[in-house]
Structures are given as C-alpha cells and as structure tokens.
Amino acid sequence: MKFSAFFGRLFQFHRKDQRFSLGNQSFERPPLPKKEPGAELSRDLAENEAQLKEIFGLPTNMDVVIRDFEIPALNRKALIIYIDGLSDRNTQNFAILEPLMVLGHDESGDSGDVIERVYQKLLPGHQIQRTKKRQDVIFGVLDGSSALLVDGGNEALIIETKGWEHRGIEKPSNEPVVRGPQESFNENFRANTASIRRYIRDPKLYTEILRVGKRSNNLLGMMYIEDIANPKLVEEVKYRIQTIAETVDYIPETGMLEEFLEDHPKSLVPQMLSTERPDRVAAYLREGHVALLMANSPFSLVVPITFTIFLHAAEDYYLRWPFGNFLRLIRSGAIFIALLLPAIYIGVVNYHQEMIPTDLLLAMTAAREAVPFPAFVEIIFMEFAFELIREAGVRIPSVIGPTIGIVGALILGQAAVSASIVSPILIIIIAITALASFVVPNYNASFTIRISRFIFVVLAAVLGFFGIAFGVFVLALHLASINSFGVPFLTPIAPYRPKNKDRVLRPRSYAQPYRPVFLRPLDAIRQKWNARPWDRPQADHSEEEDDHDS
Known part of the structure; x- marks a missing residue:
C-alpha cells in the first residue's frame, strides 16, 4: 500500500460532530427553522396602501415612493410602489404608467379578475411576477422592482424595473492572467x-x-x-x-x-x-x-x-501542459519557502551551525557580529515590519501605494542594517520569503501561510529542526483530519485517488477522462479516453477502453 493512501486512511476519521459525508454514511440533522405563513393582500386597495405605508415608514421614509393613479380602461384605482434610486424611471413611465393610463383600450365592461386582465392585456413588460403574499411585495420593492396593486384584486404584480448604478466589468485585480479571459465579477x-x-x-x-x-x-x-x-x-x-x-x-x-x-x-x-x-x-x-x-x-x-x-491558478489550464506544470513547480517551491525559510534560518543559526559551509558560516558570523539581538528577535522584527509595509500599501491611496511600499522597504532595510539592528543576510531571507508569499495564487491561503510562518519561527527558536519537524507533523495531521463539505481536505493525495491525476502536476488535457472521483459526480466521464484518435490507434488501447466503459 502506498504511503499516501495509508496516511489518508489512518487520519481520515468521522468525528462525533460530523454532520455530512459524500460516502454511504448518513447523519441525522435538526429540522430547518419553520417559516410562518406570510400575510396575504386584501382586495381593498386603501387597506393595502395603509399597511405598506406602515411597513415602510411613510411619510418619514422618503426613499419609498407610492404613486396613486387610475386605470381608465378598467375604471379602477391603482398604485405603484418602488424605491427611488433602485428603480429605472424610464421603465416605469413607458412600460407601466403609460400603457395603463393612456394606451390601454376600454375593458371596463369585461368581467373576470382585474389582475388577470392587467397581466394579459395591459402591461407589456416581459418579466412580471404575480403574488398574493405581502412579504413578496416587500422583497420585490427592496430588490429594486416596482409593485402594482389594483383595487378589487387580491394579487400584486412585481414588475422588473431594476436600474441602479453599478460598476462595470473590469479586469481581475487579485487573479490576473497573461493568457485567458480578462474579466471579473462585479457587485451586480x-x-x-x-x-x-x-x-x-x-x-x-x-x-x-x-x-x-x-x-x-x-x-x-x-x-x-x-x-x-x-x-x-x-x-x-x-x-x-x-x-x-x-x-x-x-x-x-x-x-x-x-x-x-x-x-x-x-x-x-x-x-x-x-x-x-x-x-x-x-x-x-x-x-x-x-x-x-x-x-x-x-x-x-x-x-x-x-x-x-x-496550488492551481486559472492560467495553468490556458497554457500548454509543460508551461503550466513549470509554474506549478515554482508555486509549490514558493509555498515551501514562504512557510519554512525563516524558521530554517533560525534553526541553522541557533542549533545546527555544522550544516553551514565554513566560509559561509564565517561570513554570516562577521555580518552578525555587531548585531546585539539574537536571530529570533531579528526575524520577528523584520517580519512585523514587512507586514506593516504590506498592510500600509493596501490601505493608503492606490496612486502612492506601490511607491510607499518599495521606498519604505528599501529605506527600512538599509537603515536597519546601518544601525546594526539586523544583519544583511537576514534582509535577504525576509525579501525572498516575501516574494515567495506573493506567488501564492489564493489570497486566503496566503494568510494561512503568513500566520503559520510565525508559529514555525517560534518552534525553530525553541527546538531547532526538531521543532520544525514537529510543526510540519502537526500541520499534516490537521490537514488530514479536516473536511470540506464531506470531502477529505488532502484528497486526491490522501486518500489516494489514482484516476484524478490533476494534483500538483497537471496532465495533458486530453489525458484526463474522469471528473474528480471524490465529488462522486453523477456523470463521472468528462471526455472519451481517445480524444485524439488520430494520435492513438484504437487497436492499441482496447484494454483502456474497457476500463473506461466500466
């Protein structure tokens, strides 16, 4: 049995408080909170208007507008309620009020539900919802739609009139790519x-x-x-x-x-x-x-x-597989450096000097001779200073942010070395660690590495390499024990899933016929195994085809 499979099975356990698994095991849940049935609208328009005014706090609340008018075609009173600034006035004027007040043909003698007649014959809008619940009216108005109520009808029409200002689609600021789509989500x-x-x-x-x-x-x-x-x-x-x-x-x-x-x-x-x-x-x-x-x-x-x-970035799949894997290897090494390099430096300097070549050890000793602080204090000071510079670069205006970051780092590092507070080699260690932390493609994951780095520094200062090894072991145990919606976090490495080859390195696009097994998808086949039939003769892969079909 491979070590990764044994490691995953050893530490994959179901805790007492686990509530869900994608496997065969099921868990009982407490019932969902019961929703009380919402109040329904009345057929009396005046009563509905009074209730809506009380709910929205009119006339104190001046954002909410109630427009009373009459529908000549039905010879009935009506009202429209909306929030000023969330609804588009042109849509209201030309798609609601004008058809009802001016363009509608006379139907005052027709019988039947007034809401049905308005819905079928008078309103040209294409996105209209009918509802009897007062709560639906409230939500529709708060979402930016307009609600139409007609006297004699116990239903309201929620008409799509959203029209607030919003930011357009821009380039991704946190996940930019050189090759690939250049658009991101916005607030709409x-x-x-x-x-x-x-x-x-x-x-x-x-x-x-x-x-x-x-x-x-x-x-x-x-x-x-x-x-x-x-x-x-x-x-x-x-x-x-x-x-x-x-x-x-x-x-x-x-x-x-x-x-x-x-x-x-x-x-x-x-x-x-x-x-x-x-x-x-x-x-x-x-x-x-x-x-x-x-x-x-x-x-x-x-x-x-x-x-x-x-470890993955969007650009990995837009580049050819050798280039994407090259970037992933760099990214994996950067994560290791950002997490452990300062701790390894402290462990080597304080406890394991024999691992350093003699010439380098003499140079490091000479550089640190005038520094009055131990290596642990140097590391903590410089890490904290760099975190301050990073946070300041984010918070200050974007025009001067990069300038302040670069100038601040250069001036602070040079001044610290000149004042014999830190050694020059430590500046190099911190700079390489900072560059490596920026390579992490996910913002939340970079926080995990930045915080964990301080923990490893403390462990290295106390126990040297034994402390680092203990920290790595505890981190591996933690990663092996947590789940994400029923999926073990280290899958497909531990538990090992041989069919999911897109792990640290990405296989060629045409060599990935299966969707992730750990998700247990209804359709596990992503593509045929012989996606390039001109390149791989069918007669040579009959066994693979049988395995794929099974």
Whole structure:
C-alpha cells in the first residue's frame, strides 16, 4: 500500500460532530427553522396602501415612493410602489404608467379578475411576477422592482424595473492572467450569473435563488449542473444556507457567509475557494462543484475544495501542459519557502551551525557580529515590519501605494542594517520569503501561510529542526483530519485517488477522462479516453477502453 493512501486512511476519521459525508454514511440533522405563513393582500386597495405605508415608514421614509393613479380602461384605482434610486424611471413611465393610463383600450365592461386582465392585456413588460403574499411585495420593492396593486384584486404584480448604478466589468485585480479571459465579477448579481452562463451554455445549469439574513435579505445564488453535481452535496449546501437564513440578521458578503458555512471555522486553513473569475467558477461547475454568488459581492465561493486547489491558478489550464506544470513547480517551491525559510534560518543559526559551509558560516558570523539581538528577535522584527509595509500599501491611496511600499522597504532595510539592528543576510531571507508569499495564487491561503510562518519561527527558536519537524507533523495531521463539505481536505493525495491525476502536476488535457472521483459526480466521464484518435490507434488501447466503459 502506498504511503499516501495509508496516511489518508489512518487520519481520515468521522468525528462525533460530523454532520455530512459524500460516502454511504448518513447523519441525522435538526429540522430547518419553520417559516410562518406570510400575510396575504386584501382586495381593498386603501387597506393595502395603509399597511405598506406602515411597513415602510411613510411619510418619514422618503426613499419609498407610492404613486396613486387610475386605470381608465378598467375604471379602477391603482398604485405603484418602488424605491427611488433602485428603480429605472424610464421603465416605469413607458412600460407601466403609460400603457395603463393612456394606451390601454376600454375593458371596463369585461368581467373576470382585474389582475388577470392587467397581466394579459395591459402591461407589456416581459418579466412580471404575480403574488398574493405581502412579504413578496416587500422583497420585490427592496430588490429594486416596482409593485402594482389594483383595487378589487387580491394579487400584486412585481414588475422588473431594476436600474441602479453599478460598476462595470473590469479586469481581475487579485487573479490576473497573461493568457485567458480578462474579466471579473462585479457587485451586480444578475451580471455575475450571466457571466457564468456565457461559459456554460447548458440547460442543466441550475441557479437556485435564496435569501440570507433576516434583515439584510441578501440574494444568494446557488449554481450547479443538475446532471453532474452530487444531489447529496447540493442538499447539504442548501441545508446550511437555509439554516442560517433565519438565524442571522446580516450577511452582507461572501466572506462572512464563508465563516457560517465552512466545516471547521476555527481552523486557519480555508475550506472554501473564493474567486473573482467567472471562467474559474465555470470550470469547477463542470467538474461537479457547487458555486455560491451573492448580490453586492464581486467574489464567489466554490465548494467543496481540496488542498491541491490552492496550488492551481486559472492560467495553468490556458497554457500548454509543460508551461503550466513549470509554474506549478515554482508555486509549490514558493509555498515551501514562504512557510519554512525563516524558521530554517533560525534553526541553522541557533542549533545546527555544522550544516553551514565554513566560509559561509564565517561570513554570516562577521555580518552578525555587531548585531546585539539574537536571530529570533531579528526575524520577528523584520517580519512585523514587512507586514506593516504590506498592510500600509493596501490601505493608503492606490496612486502612492506601490511607491510607499518599495521606498519604505528599501529605506527600512538599509537603515536597519546601518544601525546594526539586523544583519544583511537576514534582509535577504525576509525579501525572498516575501516574494515567495506573493506567488501564492489564493489570497486566503496566503494568510494561512503568513500566520503559520510565525508559529514555525517560534518552534525553530525553541527546538531547532526538531521543532520544525514537529510543526510540519502537526500541520499534516490537521490537514488530514479536516473536511470540506464531506470531502477529505488532502484528497486526491490522501486518500489516494489514482484516476484524478490533476494534483500538483497537471496532465495533458486530453489525458484526463474522469471528473474528480471524490465529488462522486453523477456523470463521472468528462471526455472519451481517445480524444485524439488520430494520435492513438484504437487497436492499441482496447484494454483502456474497457476500463473506461466500466
């Protein structure tokens, strides 16, 4: 048995508090919070208007507008309610008020439901929802739509009139690529879902719209491909969202949503992928993952994830496989350097000087001769100073941010060396570590490495290489014991999944016939094994074809 498989089976266990697994084991859950049935609208227009004015706080609340008018074609009074600034006035004037007040033909003598007649004959809008619930009217108005109520009808028409100002589609700022799509999400919910649908033109791509937060009532889109994603995974994600929807007041952004949904919120390791690239979300949806998009958030979440996903970048798949693997090797080495290089320096200087060549040891000793502090204090001081510079570069205005970062680092490093506070070689160690930390493609994962680096520095200062080895062992145990929505975090390395070859190194695109096995997708076959039949004769691979079909 391979060591990775043994390691995964040894430390893959089900804790008492585990509530979900993609395997055969099932877990009982507490019931979802029961929703009280919402109040229905009245047939009396004056009563509905009074109730809506009380709910929205009119006339004190001046954002909400109620426009009373009469529909000559029906000889009935009506009202339209909307929020000024969220609704488009041209749509209201030319698609609602003008057809009802001016262009409608006389139907005052017709019998039947007045709402049905307005819906079928008088309103030209293409996106209209009929509802009897007062709560639906409130949500529709808060979302930017306009609600139409007619005297004598116990239904309202929610008319799509959203028209607020929003940021256009721009280049990704956190995940830029040289080759590949140059667009990112923005704060517009429908623009984000449409961006994903442009990459996956599949009728089986479903978007379930939920609301989170009892007071924020923020729209949340759960997207998945119905005939690929595992139904258990979809149900689990939906269950967690519906559970917190009625227990939390405000969830304004996906960063806060991530804390509520992840399996191990106290862990430093992120268990959900946050990305601003629609092409990357579409790629994971095609594999069987589930994506979460929120209104007013330019980032989406992808679940479940594994450790190897944090080694991947979108550009890896747009380049030829040798180039993409070269970048992944550099990225893997950078993660090792960013996590352990300062700790290794302290361990070597304090406890294992015999590992350093004599000439280099003499040079390092001469450089550190005038420094009054031990190596541990030097490292902590410079790491803290660099974190200050990094945070200052983010917070100050973008025009001078890069300049302040570069100048501040140069001046601080040169002044520290001149004042004999730190040694020159330590400046080199910190600079290489900082460069390596910037190579990490995921922002949340870089935080994990930055914080863990301080822990390894302390362990190296106390126990040398034994402390580093102990820290690596504990970190490996932790990674092997956590899950992301029922999927072991170290999959497909531990537990070992031989069919999923896209781990640290990426195989050729035509050599990946299977979707990730650990997701248990309904359709496990991504493509035929002989995607290049002109290159691999069928007669030579009959056994592979039989294995693929099985």
